[in-house]
Amino acid sequence: MKHHKQLEVWKRSVALAGAIYSVTRGFPPEEKYGLTSQMCRAAVSIASNIAEGAARQTLKEFIHFLHISSGSASELDTQIEIAKLINMGHSENLLKAQQDLSQISRMLKGLIRSLEKRR
8 A cells, every 4th residue: 555645635635634724713712612623623634544544454444544534524524614604714715625625525535436446
């Protein structure tokens, strides 16, 4: 298996995590332990689970962690929708993050399909 730092989906998910931290800096202070924390945690989880899965010994384990990463991406998508709904942050930054997230989700699904064919 490839080292996680060689995977384009990992690189993009790390960049997205950085963007989410930037976007949430503009959220109200009372959201520090609410939506801000949840969004940052979900964004970090996407990249972290890709890395952890790539470090595992078997393809089955790698696929398992990619599924977890995909779940975190769905969580983050929902949280971005909520942030947009309640007018938190700059809507154009949230939209850009959501577009990047959509691309990452497609890449994760494609990687999972590709790896499942190799089993």
